[in-house]
Amino acid sequence: MSYLLQQIINGLSIGSVYALMAVGYSLVYSILNFSNFAHGGVIMIGAYIGYFCLTMLKVPFYIAFILSALGAGLLAVSMEKVVYRPLRKRNAPFLYFIISAMGASIFLENIVIASPIGPTFRTYPPIFSTEPIMLGPVALGRIDLLMFIISAISLIALIYIIEKTKIGLSIRATSYSVKGSTLMGVNVDQVIFIIFIMGGILAGIAGMLFGMKYTVYPQIGNITTKSFIAAVFGGLGSLPGAVFGSILLGIIETMTSGYLSSQYRDLIAFALLIFVLVVKPTGLMGKSTEDKA
Template sequence: MSGFLQQVVNGLSIGSVYALMAVGYSLVYSIMNFSNFAHGGVIMIGAYIGYFCLTLLNVPFFVAFLLSAIGSGLLAVSMERVVYRPLRKRNAPFLYFIISAMGASIFLENIVIASPIGPTFRTYPAIFSTTPIMLGNIALGRIDLLMFVISTVSLAALIFIIEKTKIGLSIRATSYNIKGSTLMGVNVDMVIFIIFAMGGILAGLAGMLFGMKYTVYPQIGNITTKSFIAAVFGGLGSLQGAVIGSILLGLIETMVSGYFSSQYRDLIAFALLIFVLVAKPTGLMGKNTEDKA
């Protein structure tokens, strides 16, 4: 029984970070109806910002955490203005957005490789003790606990903003009908600016947490493949669905790794994606839309 509970703890930890990544996909998809595959590049930059703040600037951990979130948020907003806004103004097909997102992701990855940073794997300095917190026979890693707490607080704050604030009402109205919300006086450009900023901030938090847990390298953004699967599983466009899908994916992965083999972890994840697309394309909590990408 203790072994099962240990896997649950591990699954909640990694699933919470998947959720931080997945809500970025869902936020953009809910408004613009396309999957922002450049999200992984933003996560990668966030991980590097945190790393260099700690190693070169020697700032306190929470300052580095804040700078990582701000830097990623600014990057996400800049990408929207440079890459996506011109396409929106020309009413370009959604396929163009996807191609542009893939190009932006490849650009970010390769510009880091070509820079003095290079392709080298980098490890975060030891910030917390590696001695786990023991609850009976269950070991709680300090970084795992930090990942879960920060992810939970961040996601709770995001859901509060979306559900209880005026800007959240504008976001929900725009996600329902862009033209209708524009006629009602909603500034759609500002709403899109805000969702990219929020998605970028969460991506920076996720990037730094994931980098602390493992290592930092230019291809670290590939982990967003898992968060995309989680977003599809929960239902693209649904924040609650993205969170639930992420937690379930994290639990499934850890259970497969713990009771079978880690070699089957990715196999199960992609098999799950195929099953959801075939059986229920809208996911657990997604809504039907005319276009999906």
């Protein structure tokens, strides 16, 4: 029983970080109706910002954390302005957005490899004690606890903004109909700016947390494949669905590693994606749309 609880705790930890990544996909998809595959590059840059702030600038953890989030948010809105906005103004097909997103992701990854940073794996300096917190027979890692708490606070703040503020009302209106919200006086460009900066900030947080847990390297953004699966599983365009799908995927992965083998983690994840797309393409909480990407 204690082993089962241990795997659930580990699953909640990694699933909460998946959720931070997945909501970035869902936010963009809910408005622009395409999957922003450049999201992984933003996460990678956020992880590197946090690392260099701690190792080179020697700033406290909370300052590195803030700079990582803000830096990733700035990168996300810059990408929207340079890569996606010209396509939106020309009413380009959604396929062009996907191709541009993939190109932006490859560009970010390779520019880091070609820079003095290089392809080297880098490890965050020890910030917290590695001694776990014991809850009876269950060990709770301090970084795992931090990942869960920060992710939970960030997601609660995001949901509050979406559900209880005027900005959130504009986002929800635009997600239903871009043309209709424009006629009602909503500034769609401003809404898109806001969703990209919110998604970027969450990506920066996720990147730093994931880098602290594991290591930092140019391909770290590939982990967003899992968060994309979680977003599809929960329902693209649905924030509660993205969170639920991410937590469930995290638990499934840790159960697979704990009771079968870590070699089956990716197999189970992609099998789950195929199953959901075949049985319920809209996901558990998603809404049916004409275009899926």
